[in-house]
Amino acid sequence: MKKIIIIFLTLFAFQGFAQEVSSQYDKIGKFNKGLAIVWKNGHCGILSQDGREIVKPTYDKISSFGNDALAYTTRDGKMGLLNMEGRIIAPNIYESISGFKGSFAITRKNGLAGMINKQGKVLIENKYEKITIGKNNAIRAVKDGQEMMLDVKN
Numbered sequence: 125m126k127k128i129i130i131i132f133l134t135l136f137a138f139q140g141f142a143q144e145v146s147s148q149y150d151k152i153g154k155f156n157k158g159l160a161i162v163w164k165n166g167h168c169g170i171l172s173q174d175g176r177e178i179v180k181p182t183y184d185k186i187s188s189f190g191n192d193a194l195a196y197t198t199r200d201g202k203m204g205l206l207n208m209e210g211r212i213i214a215p216n217i218y219e220s221i222s223g224f225k226g227s228f229a230i231t232r233k234n235g236l237a238g239m240i241n242k243q244g245k246v247l248i249e250n251k252y253e254k255i256t257i258g259k260n261n262a263i264r265a266v267k268d269g270q271e272m273m274l275d276v277k278n
Contacts, residue, residue, distance in 0.1 A: 149181070157193075159208060161186050170195075170210060178210040192224060192242060205244060213244035225257045227278055239263070239276065247276050 153161040155173050162171045162181060169181035179186070185198040189208055197204045197216060204216035214221065214231075222230040224242060231238045231250060238250030248255065254266040255274075263274040 157189055157208065159189065161188075170206075178208075179206060183216075194224075194242065196221060213242070214240055226261055228257055228261065228263075228276070230255050230257070237265070241278050245278075247278065248274060 149162040149164045149171075151163040152171065153163075158173045159178065160171050160173075161168050162177075164181040167181040168183050168186050169177060170179040170186065172178050183197045183199050184201075185196075186206070187196040189195045193208045194213060195206045195208075197206055199216040201219075202216040203214075203218045203221045205213040205221065207213055217233060219232040219235070221232075221240070227241050228239055228247065229241075231240055233250035236250040237248075237252045237255040238246065239248040239255060240246055248263070248265070252265040252267045253269075256264045258264060261276075263276050265272055265274050
């Protein structure tokens with residue numbers, strides 16, 4: 125009988141917690157890797173499984189976290205990146221950010237290509253018409269119609 129009472133009280137406490145958290149948001153997504161995307165007043169943020177708000181609902185969109193523990197964010201039409209702790213890895217200043225190939229992602233800003241790493245460090249400024257990542261991380265870029273190879277230090 126004691127066990128039944130303890131189980132009942134535990135479930136009742138969790139139900140109260142869930143109702144309290146869910147009343148703060150318009151929608152709560154499914155938890156994945158201990159985090160869920162939440163929506164409030166048309167914006168989204170991130171909530172931990174224990175109810176902590178990791179990221180306030182200020183973004184237009186947040187992707188699910190990938191295997192690299194990064195999520196793509198969109199705010200006012202610009203893209204950025206967050207890590208699972210809610211730290212901004214890349215600010216929302218890019219028109220686009222490609223998927224990572226190894227440690228590198230190609231960014232577009234003001235119509236020009238650049239490159240960042242998974243820590244958000246700008247490796248190549250956005251001043252090229254095109255950047256491609258080839259085999260063995262060979263970086264090719266085009267500027268003023270001229271193709272060149274770039275040496276990138278991570």
